[in-house]
Ligand SMILES: Nc1ncnc2c1ncn2[C@@H]1O[C@H](COP(=O)(O)OP(=O)(O)OP(=O)(O)O)[C@@H](O)[C@H]1O
């Protein structure tokens with residue numbers, strides 16, 4: 001753990017606008033939040049366990065930037081499968097693919113070659129975002145696709161007016177039509193990720209349970225702080241998801257323990273196991289929940305969706 005990580009965490013996690021309070025034991029106080037439509041006691045789930053603080057603090061619609069500049073940690077897998085699982089719960093979900101690799105787009109069965117416009121045109125050429133939203137094979141699940149054009153955006157954005165706020169301005173026009181908006185960020189901290197952080201209310205950080213899991217995290221948190229103080233004061237790192245957890249190894253357990261020590265209740269109880277079905281599903285253009293509905297990966301992401309949403313009543317039907 002880099003020595004300064006804890007200090008940066010302090011600044012990132014203690015958001016002045018946060019409604020819920022956390023007791024010294026790390027337990028979210030029941031009733032601490034005025035969650036929309038939830039009534040009192042939203043702080044506890046049906047089993048009497050504390051709800052995830054992200055769900056307690058943030059009313060729908062929730063916009064989460066799925067970010068970690070480290071490559072291959074499970075950002076896209078989490079965006080696609082958490083999105084599909086939230087849609088399965090009945091929430092209306094919009095996945096925004098902000099990575100020129102376009103993995104979330106193809107993973108949801110959309111072929112970039114058949115598209116007239118993509119997120120690139122929304123950000124660079126003022127194409128209305130509703131014109132590029134594509135339905136997927138799943139009810140309630142929609143995607144703003146990315147194509148390789150987006151690779152030039154980091155440079156093309158440089159001279160553009162309000163270059164950090166292009167995505168926010170676009171999402172503001174459709175946000176009310178969805179319960180959850182999930183932004184799949186590229187593995188960098190450039191202008192595209194800054195656009196995602198400026199547009200979102202929350203950051204979801206997937207952390208791979210491997211060596212060097214926490215490496216680079218202080219850089220990410222520093223950037224979140226910068227965006228928070230200059231562009232988006234409501235931004236909060238609300239949710240940490242442990243990915244590729246291999247229960248047979250001591251290392252996975254140690255990483256999980258260390259992450260929980262530093263991030264406390266923000267770390268989801270449910271971890272995503274390392275399973276081959278999760279890595280196979282994208283080549284069939286499907287989330288794991290439809291590719292192999294009863295697989296361990298599907299079950300894990302369904303449980304994660306329940307935890308992340310906290311069972312908040314859907315707004316949009
Ligand atoms: N839980 C898992 N079990 C097994 N394989 C996984 C799991 N999660 C992700 N993978 C695989 O690991 C690779 C990296 O995952 P993914 O693409 O989701 O990461 P990423 O953070 O989006 O990567 P990038 O930084 O390149 O965008 C992919 O091949 C994916 O299929």
Ligand SMILES: [Mg+2]
Nearest residue numbers: 075076099103
């Ligand atoms: Mg990715």
